[in-house]
Every structure is written in structure tokens, then in C-alpha cells.
Amino acid sequence: MVRPFPGRFPGTRLRRIRQVPWLRRLVAESALSIDDLIWPVFVCDGADRRDPIDSMPDVARLSIDLMLEQVAQAVELGIPAVAVFPVTDPQLKTPDGVEAINPENLVCRAVRAIKRERLDVGVICDVALDPYTSHGQDGLVDEVGTVLNDPTIEVLCRQALVQVEAGCDVIAPSDMMDGRIGAIRQALDAAGHSDTLLLSYAAKYASAFYGPFREAVGSSFGLCSDKKTYQMDPANAREALREVALDLAEGADMVMVKPGMPYLDVVSQVKQSFGVPTFAYQVSGEYAMLRFAADQAAIDGEKILLESLLAFKRAGADGILTYFAIEVARLLQ
Ligand code: PBG
Numbered sequence: 001m002v003r004p005f006p007g008r009f010p011g012t013r014l015r016r017i018r019q020v021p022w023l024r025r026l027v028a029e030s031a032l033s034i035d036d037l038i039w040p041v042f043v044c045d046g047a048d049r050r051d052p053i054d055s056m057p058d059v060a061r062l063s064i065d066l067m068l069e070q071v072a073q074a075v076e077l078g079i080p081a082v083a084v085f086p087v088t089d090p091q092l093k094t095p096d097g098v099e100a101i102n103p104e105n106l107v108c109r110a111v112r113a114i115k116r117e118r119l120d121v122g123v124i125c126d127v128a129l130d131p132y133t134s135h136g137q138d139g140l141v142d143e144v145g146t147v148l149n150d151p152t153i154e155v156l157c158r159q160a161l162v163q164v165e166a167g168c169d170v171i172a173p174s175d176m177m178d179g180r181i182g183a184i185r186q187a188l189d190a191a192g193h194s195d196t197l198l199l200s201y202a203a204k205y206a207s208a209f210y211g212p213f214r215e216a217v218g219s220s221f222g223l224c225s226d227k228k229t230y231q232m233d234p235a236n237a238r239e240a241l242r243e244v245a246l247d248l249a250e251g252a253d254m255v256m257v258k259p260g261m262p263y264l265d266v267v268s269q270v271k272q273s274f275g276v277p278t279f280a281y282q283v284s285g286e287y288a289m290l291r292f293a294a295d296q297a298a299i300d301g302e303k304i305l306l307e308s309l310l311a312f313k314r315a316g317a318d319g320i321l322t323y324f325a326i327e328v329a330r331l332l333q
Contacts, residue, residue: 030313032306034078034332038124038279039325042216043067043110044087051087055212056284057291059323061087064113070326071114071121077329081122083172083321084110087217088131096140097132100159107131108166115167124199125168127160127184128175136219138175138227147230153180157187164193172256174201176230182250199279200252203240203266206231209259209285216284240266241273248276256321259283261308264315271316280312282322290324302331 017027042061044051049063062070071082086107092099099105111123128138129152135141139152152175160171171188173180181200188196206228214220232239244255255274257267258281271278290308294301305324312320322328 030310032310032313032328032332034329035080036309036313036317036319037079037325037329038081038083038319038321039071039074039079040083040085040281040321040323041067041070042085042087043106045089045106053212053216055215055288056323057295059216059287061216064110067110068113068117072117072119074326074329075119075121077326077333079121079325079329080319081124081170082114083124083126084114085126085213085217086110086131090218093132093134095134097129097155100129100132100155101162103162103165105132105162108162111163111166111168122169123167124170124172125163126201127156127163127171127173127180129155129159130175130219131217136214137225138230139177145225149177149179152177153183156180157184160184161187161191161193164188164191164196168196170197170199170254172199172201174204174258176201176204176227176232178246179250181247181252185251197253198251199254199256200247201258201281202244202247202252202255203257203263203270204231205234205259205263207234207259207262207283207285209262209283212284212288234262237266237269241269244270244274248274253277254279254318256281257317259286260312260317260320261286264311267312267315267317277318278316279319279321280315280317282308282312282320282324284323287323306331 018024044061044063046063047065050066051061053059074082084107107125114123130136130138137147139147141147173184181198185198247255254277256279257263257270260280260282267280290304293299309320
């Protein structure tokens, strides 16, 4: 054989380490495990109720009794944590979202129900007003619709408190108000909850990928404007690092980037810059894209699902919120 570079071509053969499965396993730089999964679940009023969500096939809004069965299943599979999202009765939605601070609201009842089961599972709750406001914004608005930062934070602190008192382990502020992490940390500490964790949606983008979620919880119903004055511009990554730096300085224990797959560059930069527990949310629109394409047999759903979640790990995510959590845990078993 004639060699283009006589003597030593190619000096390095990277294919050598890809020859057989045991070797590929041995040199793998990242791995996906059940321990990396957080399962977001939609909970609704009623009993024995399973409301399908058109834009999210196989995901349903579950009444507390059915949700408990599913959570027990998730725990059995080894999923470490669940994130509970309430589908609030439209009658209870008001401009000030006051239902958010009702200790008997749906999310608090759901959290108490999970905690009553004494399962080894972390319960994560969003802090933001959008499930409760008639206008669908994450905060309080003035007469012209401007989302008000500081007055919103006061309500968020009270919302965090009722959720913690219901038994929530991890408070996840997803509202993107400036300064809310510090304020919530102080409020929790002052009330004797210094062990409650804060997982900040630190870099949360104003994204069209949340569409199906808003359908699921009914928050787009009244949403007459977008969330661009508080959620981040998809054009910006350096700004995400400033958001994360501030939230860490204010007391966040863990940070999140959201959406996930289109923002893995941000996940990577956050992890490399700060080295703190970093989470990413494979959001509802990502779920819809993968699910619909797989259901049409346009892609191999299982393979793409595992590949997409491995990509989160490679980017540096310590954990991933995904509506596929139960399905993936079964595949990984
Ligand atoms: C509420 C919230 C949203 C999501 C998580 N928490 C929607 C939004 O900000 O409008 C989106 C999750 C998803 O799309 O899966 N603030």
C-alpha cells in the first residue's frame, strides 16, 4: 500500500479507541443515569382524573391521587426528585395572583400528599405567579401592564413560605425578578427554614419552547403580552453568566438553565465558569418536538431521547428536568 506520508501516517488513530463496546464504555467521558433525572408533573383538582394535554402526548394533568401513584412509580424507578406544577382553576386566578399564597392551594395540597407518603424523593416547587394570575404574567402588573419587580418579590417570598410549610424541599424561583433569590433566602431563614434549598432558574430565556407548558397549566389563556421584559433574550449568553453570578451571590444552592437543548452552550459556560450544581430543563416544546417526531416514526424516539439527554450531561448538566423521566428511567434500568 502506498502511504501518503511514508513512515508514520497516521501517527494518531482515534478510531482505535472506538473499536468495540467495552472500549467505548471504558473511554466514555460522560454518562446518563437515573440519578440525573427530575420529573416535572402537572397536578389538577379532582379525583381519579387524567386530563391529556394535546400538545404533549402521553403527558397528563393528574389529580392528586393519580399523581401520587405516578410519583411512587418514579421513586421505585430511582428518580431522585419531582417538580410539581399546579393547574389552577381559572376561577381562582386574579390580577394579583393571591391564590399563590393560600396554604390550601393545589400545589400545597399536592406537596403535603407526597410528603405524607414518606417517600425518598425531593419535592421541587416553582416560585412565580403565572399559575395564579389572570393575565398570565409571573409577577404583579401595574395599570399599563408593566411587570413590577419589587412588589412581586414580596409576594414570591410569601409563596415560597407557604410551599415550604407544606413540605417542599427545594424552592425553584422561575420568575426572573431581580433580587428575588436574596429576598427569598432571607425570608426562609427568618422563618427558621435555613435548610430549605434554592434552585434558581437563573438563566431562563423568553422562549417559544414553553408553549405546550402554558397550554398545560392554562397560563397562556390570558397572556396578552410576552415575558421579554424579565426573561432573557435568546441572543445573550454572557448575560446568563451575570445572572448566575448574582443568584449565587444571593444564596442560590443550585442553578438552572432553561430551555435545554437549544441552550447547551449556556449550560456549558455556566458549569465551566462556576462549577456549581447546574441543572437544565428539557422543556415542553422540546418534549413535543421529540414526541411528535417519534410518534410519526420520523426518528427513532428511544435513541434520540437517550442521545439528547447524554448531550445535556456532556455540556455539564448535573441533572435534567424532563417529561421523559419515567420513560428514560425504564430504558436505563
Ligand atoms: C413558570 C414556568 C414556565 C415553565 C416552567 N415554569 C413557563 C413560563 O415561564 O412561561 C416552562 C416549562 C416548560 O415549558 O416545560 N414561570
